[in-house]
Amino acid sequence: MFFVSLIPIRPELPLGAPSERSDAARNRERLLQAARELVAEHGVDAITMDMLACRADVGKGTVFRRFGSRAGLMMTLLSDAEADFQRQFIFGPPPLGPGAPPLERLIAFGEARIKYVEEYGELARAAAEHSPQNRHDAPPVVLWHRHLEMLLREAGLDRDPWLLALSLGATLDPERMLHSLRIHGVAPERLAESWRELVTRLLKDC
Amino acid sequence: MFFVSLIPIRPELPLGAPSERSDAARNRERLLQAARELVAEHGVDAITMDMLACRADVGKGTVFRRFGSRAGLMMTLLSDAEADFQRQFIFGPPPLGPGAPPLERLIAFGEARIKYVEEYGELARAAAEHSPQNRHDAPPVVLWHRHLEMLLREAGLDRDPWLLALSLGATLDPERMLHSLRIHGVAPERLAESWRELVTRLLKDC
DNA sequence: ATATAAACCGGACCGTAGTCCGTTTAGAAC
DNA sequence: GTTCTAAACGGACTACGGTCCGGTTTATAT
Numbered sequence: 180m181f182f183v184s185l186i187p188i189r190p191e192l193p194l195g196a197p198s199e200r201s202d203a204a205r206n207r208e209r210l211l212q213a214a215r216e217l218v219a220e221h222g223v224d225a226i227t228m229d230m231l232a233c234r235a236d237v238g239k240g241t242v243f244r245r246f247g248s249r250a251g252l253m254m255t256l257l258s259d260a261e262a263d264f265q266r267q268f269i270f271g272p273p274p275l276g277p278g279a280p281p282l283e284r285l286i287a288f289g290e291a292r293i294k295y296v297e298e299y300g301e302l303a304r305a306a307a308e309h310s311p312q313n314r315h316d317a318p319p320v321v322l323w324h325r326h327l328e329m330l331l332r333e334a335g336l337d338r339d340p341w342l343l344a345l346s347l348g349a350t351l352d353p354e355r356m357l358h359s360l361r362i363h364g365v366a367p368e369r370l371a372e373s374w375r376e377l378v379t380r381l382l383k384d385c
Numbered sequence: 386m387f388f389v390s391l392i393p394i395r396p397e398l399p400l401g402a403p404s405e406r407s408d409a410a411r412n413r414e415r416l417l418q419a420a421r422e423l424v425a426e427h428g429v430d431a432i433t434m435d436m437l438a439c440r441a442d443v444g445k446g447t448v449f450r451r452f453g454s455r456a457g458l459m460m461t462l463l464s465d466a467e468a469d470f471q472r473q474f475i476f477g478p479p480p481l482g483p484g485a486p487p488l489e490r491l492i493a494f495g496e497a498r499i500k501y502v503e504e505y506g507e508l509a510r511a512a513a514e515h516s517p518q519n520r521h522d523a524p525p526v527v528l529w530h531r532h533l534e535m536l537l538r539e540a541g542l543d544r545d546p547w548l549l550a551l552s553l554g555a556t557l558d559p560e561r562m563l564h565s566l567r568i569h570g571v572a573p574e575r576l577a578e579s580w581r582e583l584v585t586r587l588l589k590d591c
Numbered sequence: 592a593t594a595t596a597a598a599c600c601g602g603a604c605c606g607t608a609g610t611c612c613g614t615t616t617a618g619a620a621c
Numbered sequence: 622g623t624t625c626t627a628a629a630c631g632g633a634c635t636a637c638g639g640t641c642c643g644g645t646t647t648a649t650a651t
Contacts, residue, residue, distance in 0.1 A: 200617055203629060227607060238631030243609065309515075309608090315564050342579035345565065349555035358521050359551065373548035381586050406598060406647055433637060444601030449639065515638090 207245055209235040214256060223253070223301040250313050253306035260299050261319050267291065268326060281334035282382050285347075288326070289374035292351045293367050297360065303353035324348050335385035343381075350377065413451055415441045420462060429459070429507040456519050459512035466505050467525050473497065474532060487540035488588050491553075494532070495580035498557045499573050503566065509559035530554050541591035549587075556583065 199207075213235035217226045228249060232239045246252040268288055273279035275287040296303065307314040314320070327344035336343060349355070351374070359365040405413075419441035423432045434455060438445045452458040474494055479485035481493040502509065513520040520526070533550035542549060555561070557580075565571040 200628060202617065206629085228609085229607075232631090239608095239633095240610085240612095240631055241629075244629075247609095249608065304517075311510075311560055311564050311568075315561070316568070338582050339575065339579050342565070342571070342575065343583060345561070346556040346579070346583055349558060349561055350552040352555060354517055355521070355551070355555055358517050359548070362517075362522070365548070369545065369548065373545050373552070376544050377549060377552055377587070380589075381583070383586075383589065408646065409599065412600085434639085435637075438601090445603095445639090446601055446641080447599080450599075453639095455638065 206235070206237050206241055210237060210242060210245060211255070214252060218256065218302075223305050228252075248310075250306050250308060250310055253302050254313075254317070257299060257302050257306055260295070264291065264295055265319070265322060281330045282378065285327070285330050285334075285378045285382070286375050288330070289351060289378065290371050292323075293356060293370050293374070296351075296353050296356045297367055300353050300357040300360070304357055307353070320348070323351075331382075334382045336382065347378070350374065412441070412443050412447055416443060416448060416451055417461070420458060424462065424508075429511050434458075454516075456512050456514060456516055459508050460519075460523070463505060463508050463512055466501070470497065470501055471525070471528060487536045488584065491533070491536050491540075491584045491588070492581050494536070495557060495584065496577045498529075499562060499576050499580070502557075502559050502562045503573055506559050506563040506566070510563055513559070526554070529557075537588075540588045542588065553584070556580065 210231065214226070214231055217231060217234060228242050229239060231252070232242045235242075242252075246255055268275050268284075268291065270276055273287075274283040275291055277284075279287070307317070324344050327347050328340045331340040331343055331347075356370060359370060360367065416437065420432070420437055423437060423440060434448050435445060437458070438448045441448075448458075452461055474481050474490075474497065476482055479493075480489040481497055483490075485493070513523070530550050533553050534546045537546040537549055537553075562576060565576060566573065
C-alpha cells in the first residue's frame with residue numbers, strides 16, 4: 180500500500196530538499212523519542228523545551244531549529260494521528276468517508292473528532308497555544324474547514340457555507356471540547372449527541 | 386440613577402472589605418490611567434507588565450497584587466464595557482433585552498456581540514489568553530452562556546440546551562471573530578448575517 | 592503623640608519560550 | 622587524504638509573566 184501524506188503538518192522535504200545531514204537526522208530521532216517519553220511520563224503540559232533538550236542530549240538551539248516552537252513540536256508529535264484522521268474522512272469507508280449522505284458524514288465527522296480529542300486533546304491544544312495563526316490557519320485546520328464547507332454545500336446549504344463551516348468548526352475546537360470533557364465532566368456520548376442534534380437541525384429542509 | 390454591577394469581572398469589595406488603603410487607591414488609579422494610555426498608544430498586544438509598572442511609577446509587585454495577572458488587567462479595563470453589555474441584554478429594550486421573542490433576542494445578542502468584538506476584541510482576547518479557565522469559566526462568560534441557554538429553552542429547544550448554548554458561544558468567541566474580521570477581512574455584516582442564518586435554522590419548527 | 596498590626600510596596604529573583612552567534616562537523620570535490 | 626563550505630550545533634542571552642520577602646506606610650487603638 181502506498182501512503183500519501185495528504186496535508187503534512189510539517190512538510191519535511193520542502194521540494195528542493197538538499198537531503199538531511201546524518202547528524203541532523205540522528206538528532207531528530209533522538210528528540211522525537213525523548214519527546215514521546217516525556218509526554219508519556221509527565222504529560223503534555225508539564226514538559227518544557229529545556230527538559231527535552233536535556234533528555235535528548237542536544238542543545239536548546241537544535242530543538243528550536245527542528246521544531247520552530249513548542250507548538251511546532253506538538254504538531255510534529257500529532258502528525259501521524261492527524262494524517263490518519265485525514266485519510267479516514269477523505270478516503271475511508273462511509274459514513275465518515277465518501278459515499279454516505281452529507282448529514283451522516285457530518286455526524287460521523289463530529290463523532291470522529293470527539294474521539295480524536297479524547298485521545299490527543301492535550302497535544303492538539305498545546306499545538307495551537309499562543310498563536311491564533313496556528314489555531315485557525317494551520318493546514319489541517321483549513322482542511323477540516325473545507326471539508327465541512329463541502330458537506331454543507333452538498334447538503335444544499337448555500338448561504339455562506341464558508342462562515343457556517345467556521346461556526347461548526349468552533350464547536351469542535353479541541354480546547355473547548357477538552358474543557359467540557361475534563362473540567363465539566365461531560366460524557367463524550369453527550370457531546371456527540373449534541374453535535375448530532377445541532378447538525379441535524381441545521382440541515383433540515385434543505 | 387443607580388448602577389448595579391451585575392456580575393463584576395473583578396469584585397472590588399469582597400463583601401467583608403476593610404476598605405482600601407489610601408496609597409493603594411492612589412496606585413490603582415495611576416495604574417489604570419497608565420494602562421489606558423499605553424493601550425491607546427501602543428495597542429493591547431504590545432504592552433508588557435514592566436512597561437505598565439514603569440509608566441505608573443510603581444513596583445512590578447504592585448501591578449500583580451492589583452490585577453493578579455495580565456489577563457486580570459485586561460478584564461479590569463473591560464469591566465465598564467462588559468457591565469454595560471450585560472445591562473443591555475438583561476434590562477435593556479427589546480429586541481436585545483426582554484420583551485421580544487427568543488429568536489429575535491438571539492439574533493440581537495449575536496449582533497451586539499459582534500459590535501462588542503469590533504470595539505473591544507483585542508482586550509477581550511488578551512483577557513482570555515493563557516488560561517482556559519478564564520476563557521470558559523470567567524463570570525461574564527458563564528453569564529452569556531446562561532443567557533443563551535435560557536433563550537434556547539424559551540424557544541422550545543429542550544435537547545441539552547446547555548451544550549447547544551456552548552456551541553453558539555463558540556461561534557461568538559472573541560478570538561475567532563476577531564480572526565475572521567482582521568485576518569480574513571470578513572465584514573461585520575457578513576458575520577451577523579451568518580449568525581442570523583445559523584440561529585434561525587436552529588430554531589425553526591420548535 | 593505613640594505604639595502596633597495589618598496592608599502595602601518595590602524590585603530582586605525565577606522559570607520558560609525563543610534568539611543569536613561563534614564553533615564544529617558532515618560530506619562533496621579534488 | 623586534504624580542503625572547503627554550508628549546514629548544524631550548543632549554550633549563553635533576552636524578554637516577559639509571575640513570585641517572594643524584607644522594608645515601609647497607613648490606620649487604629651491607646
